[in-house]
Amino acid sequence: MSDPILSVRDLRVRFGTKRGVAEVVNGISYDLHAGETLSIVGESGSGKSVSVLALMRLLAEPPAAIAGSVLLHGRDLLKASHRDMRSVRGKDLAMIFQDPMTSLNPVRTVGYQLSESMSLHLGLTADSARRRAIELLDMVGIPSPDVRIDEYPHQLSGGMRQRVMIAMGLSCDPDVLIADEPTTALDVTTQAQITDLVAELQQRIGMAVIWITHDLGVVAGIADRVIVMYGGRFMEEAGVNDLYAAPNHPYTDGLLGSLPMPGADRPEKLVTIPGLPPDPVAMPPGCPFAPRCVHSDASRCHIEVPVFEPDRARHLVACHYPLQVTA
Amino acid sequence: MSQFLTKRILQMLVALLGVSIVVFALIHLVPGDPVRVALGTRFDQDLYDMLRERSGLDRPFIEQYFAWLGNALTGDLGLSFRNSQPVTSLVLERLPATITLAFAALFVAIVVALPAGIISAVRSGKPLDYAVSAASQVGISMPDFWAGVMYILLFALTLRWLPSSGYVSFLESPIEWLRHLVLPAITIGLISGSVITRFVRSAVLEALNQDYVRTARAKGLSEWRIIRRHVLPNAWIPIVTVVGLQLGFLMGGLVVVEVIFAWPGLGRLALTAVKDRDFTLLQGAVLYIAFMFLTINLIVDLIYVRLDPRVRVS
Ligand SMILES: Nc1ncnc2c1ncn2[C@@H]1O[C@H](COP(=O)(O)OP(=O)(O)O)[C@@H](O)[C@H]1O
Ligand SMILES: [Mg+2]
Numbered sequence: 001m002s003d004p005i006l007s008v009r010d011l012r013v014r015f016g017t018k019r020g021v022a023e024v025v026n027g028i029s030y031d032l033h034a035g036e037t038l039s040i041v042g043e044s045g046s047g048k049s050v051s052v053l054a055l056m057r058l059l060a061e062p063p064a065a066i067a068g069s070v071l072l073h074g075r076d077l078l079k080a081s082h083r084d085m086r087s088v089r090g091k092d093l094a095m096i097f098q099d100p101m102t103s104l105n106p107v108r109t110v111g112y113q114l115s116e117s118m119s120l121h122l123g124l125t126a127d128s129a130r131r132r133a134i135e136l137l138d139m140v141g142i143p144s145p146d147v148r149i150d151e152y153p154h155q156l157s158g159g160m161r162q163r164v165m166i167a168m169g170l171s172c173d174p175d176v177l178i179a180d181e182p183t184t185a186l187d188v189t190t191q192a193q194i195t196d197l198v199a200e201l202q203q204r205i206g207m208a209v210i211w212i213t214h215d216l217g218v219v220a221g222i223a224d225r226v227i228v229m230y231g232g233r234f235m236e237e238a239g240v241n242d243l244y245a246a247p248n249h250p251y252t253d254g255l256l257g258s259l260p261m262p263g264a265d266r267p268e269k270l271v272t273i274p275g276l277p278p279d280p281v282a283m284p285p286g287c288p289f290a291p292r293c294v295h296s297d298a299s300r301c302h303i304e305v306p307v308f309e310p311d312r313a314r315h316l317v318a319c320h321y322p323l324q325v326t327a
Numbered sequence: 328m329s330q331f332l333t334k335r336i337l338q339m340l341v342a343l344l345g346v347s348i349v350v351f352a353l354i355h356l357v358p359g360d361p362v363r364v365a366l367g368t369r370f371d372q373d374l375y376d377m378l379r380e381r382s383g384l385d386r387p388f389i390e391q392y393f394a395w396l397g398n399a400l401t402g403d404l405g406l407s408f409r410n411s412q413p414v415t416s417l418v419l420e421r422l423p424a425t426i427t428l429a430f431a432a433l434f435v436a437i438v439v440a441l442p443a444g445i446i447s448a449v450r451s452g453k454p455l456d457y458a459v460s461a462a463s464q465v466g467i468s469m470p471d472f473w474a475g476v477m478y479i480l481l482f483a484l485t486l487r488w489l490p491s492s493g494y495v496s497f498l499e500s501p502i503e504w505l506r507h508l509v510l511p512a513i514t515i516g517l518i519s520g521s522v523i524t525r526f527v528r529s530a531v532l533e534a535l536n537q538d539y540v541r542t543a544r545a546k547g548l549s550e551w552r553i554i555r556r557h558v559l560p561n562a563w564i565p566i567v568t569v570v571g572l573q574l575g576f577l578m579g580g581l582v583v584v585e586v587i588f589a590w591p592g593l594g595r596l597a598l599t600a601v602k603d604r605d606f607t608l609l610q611g612a613v614l615y616i617a618f619m620f621l622t623i624n625l626i627v628d629l630i631y632v633r634l635d636p637r638v639r640v641s
Binding site for chain 2: 056085086090095097099103104105108120121152168
């Protein structure tokens with residue numbers, strides 16, 4: 001396999017807070033290859049957003065302290081200067097966010113916000129940036145883009161705004177598009193449209209995508225590979241079909257159990273995992289999921305942090321007692 | 328837009344009408360008969376009756392008001408009760424000095440408040456922020472008359488850099504005009520500036536914490552560009568409102584400062600009119616001050632519409 005575009009090694013993020021040190025990301029490692037779509041899934045509060053904001057270096061340091069390495073084409077972003085980081089953001093790594101209602105500047109036109117990174121990174125003149133902005137709006141499925149370009153965000157629906165955000169993310173042909181729960185704030189129909197749009201653009205343009213979601217249900221349509229995150233750690237990593245067919249981690253199993261099955265007519269029977277995610281200021285010493293896990297035992301799970309065993313290269317699980325499901 | 332403007336101008340006229348009623352009522356209801364005060368110790372009943380009749384004071388209050396209003400609508404604010412000069416010309420004579428001082432003070436306030444507030448927000452929680460906060464606290468707590476007297480003591484009497492009082496017209500000598508303007512403008516400007524600084528800081532801080540700033544950072548824009556192109560255009564909206572309100576406050580401060588610095592403005596004119604029970608002059612002066620205030624509000628609203636596309640469309 002070719003060298004990965006992005007290689008994250010032992011990434012750790014802590015925050016100094018009034019209550020103490022919050023250990024939010026606790027040593028995660030992954031590779032992202034060209035054209036691949038990787039989905040990071042986990043409940044709210046598991047550190048997904050912080051982990052990607054950290055690699056974009058978009059967290060204020062302090063209170064954040066970031067350790068590990070983030071190699072983009074072999075260069076460590078965590079050691080890059082602020083100036084170098086600015087030339088990476090929006091150009092090599094683009095990011096779109098959860099809430100399209102607040103992610104766009106209310107007093108700037110769509111065209112202004114769309115053209116900005118193109119004039120910055122591609123050196124386009126105002127005219128050519130505008131022309132390309134109209135093309136991009138067309139590409140993300142916005143009707144009459146030559147009119148919409150001069151509108152303000154409040155004149156667009158949530159779905160349209162997220163399309164604008166996507167157009168903005170793609171404007172400089174990034175190697176990696178990071179989408180942090182881009183559909184969470186949208187209604188179900190729009191969610192599907194946005195997911196399809198990104199999947200289709202990904203096919204056409206060939207950038208790699210990191211798709212973050214708390215909903216394992218939306219992953220199937222878009223991801224090649226899935227990482228399940230919990231308490232700032234990776235619990236399981238597998239190809240999307242493997243993961244659905246044979247979840248090895250009790251947490252993944254729990255997440256899948258809380259999904260409505262296609263055709264299920266009794267949604268009230270959904271199993272949800274009892275308990276709450278761990279408090280990052282008081283991380284349990286062993287497996288972060290142990291306090292909620294029905295399979296955990298006092299001798300190992302609550303003491304020793306399980307890690308990925310490198311032997312099963314395509315399907316990794318961080319659990320002392322993985323489920324013996326055979327696909 | 329023109330509909331908006333029509334609506335606002337109508338509102339303004341209604342407000343002016345309200346002001347005129349209140350002022351008229353206050354003047355006529357407060358104790359102190361203007362004619363009696365004017366006559367002073369040389370009281371004479373016949374003269375008193377004649378003067379009351381001539382100035383219309385013997386007629387019922389409502390009738391007096393409508394007579395005055397009718398004339399005011401044609402631009403005639405009557406004659407000064409004290410020295411029989413037309414009120415309009417007395418007021419207009421003083422207007423340039425007041426407007427000059429108001430704008431100079433506002434200029435000082437803005438020149439101080441914008442950079443201080445922005446830096447304070449950008450460096451929030453750092454020593455510079457604390458220094459700015461402390462300085463603006465001092466500015467806010469300073470009474471205007473005290474500050475004015477202190478500046479006179481320091482810059483005029485001790486250091487002898489600037490004149491302590493008076494006014495020179497710009498046409499006569501631009502340099503002297505400026506030298507006379509500095510201390511009164513700074514007296515009001517620094518106090519207003521301190522208040523505005525706080526609002527600028529919180530408006531910028533508020534905008535800095537918005538999601539769209541994170542979006543802008545994710546594009547790779549430099550911090551300074553983000554502040555100029557994304558943060559400030561949003562922060563202007565609350566800032567302009569506060570500056571408009573401050574102008575009202577600032578005009579209140581004008582009376583005190585005009586007196587301290589012997590500045591021949593409307594505020595001092597109004598104060599003299601109060602002392603002399605020159606009710607016609609006072610009515611005229613207050614009406615002009617209200618008119619200026621409302622005009623400023625109108626301008627602020629128009630700027631507001633320019634700044635916020637959400638208001639513009641709806
Ligand atoms: N600036 C911060 N200071 C302290 N704690 C933070 C900060 N940002 C995020 N956290 C904590 O990190 C944890 C993970 O947050 P986040 O990455 O947003 O979760 P997710 O995106 O998976 O829902 C949460 O418990 C949150 O409270
Ligand atoms: Mg999140």
